[in-house]
Amino acid sequence: MKEKDLRRSLSVLPIGTVMKLTSLTARQIRYYEEQGLVFPERNDGNRRMYSLNDIDVILEIKDYLDEGLNISKIQDIYKKRKETNEQNGTSKELSDQEARKILSDELLNIGGLNSKDAENNSF
DNA sequence: GTTCTCACA
DNA sequence: TGTGAGAA
Numbered sequence: 001m002k003e004k005d006l007r008r009s010l011s012v013l014p015i016g017t018v019m020k021l022t023s024l025t026a027r028q029i030r031y032y033e034e035q036g037l038v039f040p041e042r043n044d045g046n047r048r049m050y051s052l053n054d055i056d057v058i059l060e061i062k063d064y065l066d067e068g069l070n071i072s073k074i075q076d077i078y079k080k081r082k083e084t085n086e087q088n089g090t091s092k093e094l095s096d097q098e099a100r101k102i103l104s105d106e107l108l109n110i111g112g113l114n115s116k117d118a119e120n121n122s123f
Numbered sequence: 124g125t126t127c128t129c130a131c132a
Numbered sequence: 133t134g135t136g137a138g139a140a
Binding site: 125126127128129130131132 | 133134135136137138139140
C-alpha cells in the first residue's frame with residue numbers, strides 16, 4: 001500500500017490542527033521540529049504543514065515524554081530507529097510492526113516496562 | 124483569524 | 133516551556 005503511505009506523508013495540516021490532534025501547544029510542536037523530531041514542510045507563506053506521519057511521530061514523542069524521557073533521549077531513539085530502517089537492506093520500507101517493535105525495545109531498555117505495556121498505544 | 128520569529132522570564 | 137510583541 002504505497003498509495004496510502006504517500007498520502008499519509010502529504011503535509012497538509014496547519015499547526016492548529018496538529019495542536020488539537022496531539023493536545024500539545026504550538027510552542028512544543030515547533031520545538032520538536034527544531035530538535036529534528038518531525039519534519040513538516042513549509043509551503044504557503046512560511047507556515048508549517050504537517051503530515052499524518054508527523055502527527056504519528058508527535059504522538060509517539062508525547063508518549064516518550066510521558067515515560068519520563070527528555071528530548072535528548074528521544075532524539076537518540078529516533079536517530080537509532082532511522083539507522084535501523086536503513087540498515088535493513090532487504091526491504092526498503094519497514095513495516096509498522098517492525099518500527100513499533102524497535103520503539104518498544106527502546107522503551108524497555110530505559111523504562112523497564114513490560115513488553116505488553118510498551119506495545120499498546122496511549123490512545 | 125491563524126501562524127511566524129525572536130526574546131525574556 | 134509559556135507568553136508577549138510585531139509582522140505577514
